Amino acid sequence: MNEDDDGAGRADEGRDETAEGRADRKWGDLIQEVRVAQTGVQILFGFLLTVAFTPVFRELGRVDHAIYVCTVVLGSVTTGALVAPVSFHRILSGRHIKPTAVVWASRLTVVGLVLLLATMTSALLLVLRVASQGGHWPWLVAAVVAWYVLCWFALPLWVRHRHTTPGARRPLDGPDKNTS
Template identity: 70%
Template sequence: MKEQRTEQRTAARPDGGEPADRGRHESKEERADRQWQELLQEIRVAQTGVQILFGFLLTVAFTPHFQGISATDKAVYVATVVAGSLAAGALIGPVSFHRIVSGRRIKPEAVVWASRLTFAGIVLLLVTFTSALFLVLRVVTHGPLVPCLVGGVVAWYLLCWFALPLWARERHTDEK
């Protein structure tokens, strides 16, 4: 059982540190190549979500209904668009990073920086989703339950995106 867990703990950590036990017999370059491929797969999922949401957000300002929303709602909209733009930049950043440093024999370092950009993008995506949901519920319902509903959804995001992975990491990582 312990051997199985050891082999599963090989992905790059967000802080760029090495796992306690690599569990594989691979060179630094082979590990960097594998981690880069894994990171690209993760980024593809997040990029798609942020690009669709960002594209939708950009069109909202040009609808007739937008002109009738309050100044507060417009401020929330601007914050949402800016957060979405920052999330897109952070999630697209690893691609640009890779292109610029490609062939320089620094893939392990590139993996670390790309991982950090991806994590920042996920946090910014959380902000974007939260503010977009807040804005939509505020405009649609005008109800006092909006903060509670948004808080519940944010709690769900935090559970799925951070708490559960951190719990699994702690539970299934042997201390060395």
């Protein structure tokens, strides 16, 4: 990727900014986005860490213990991926390679979001297995995971495709200025 790349495979259009200014703007945007995900995963991870010390934990079966351990590990690696952009910034600050740092931090953020999806799925699976009666919990987990995938990945990718494909209609841009 070059420094004019926005991470989506094309240069920013309609902006009059230097490469350094673009990197600064993208860095600020990225950090704001990461803050939202970091807070959520850190709260979830904190709660997960306390579960092992509750009386109910001892009553869980082998499968539920395995799901719990998987969920804690996923929460930990998710936290690592979503905190990584901060480390990138701190370690690379002043090296005049911010565009490269932005690209790598952005990639780690996407990895963190995929891991967050896995963490949320695993946590939901554990909670619904333990808390619900009957066999409807797999359907609930599947529906929530489908919702996450739709909101976090499918819809943004669809919009990106619709607005970056040459000659694509852009119905959400509003009415054409040439028509009355």
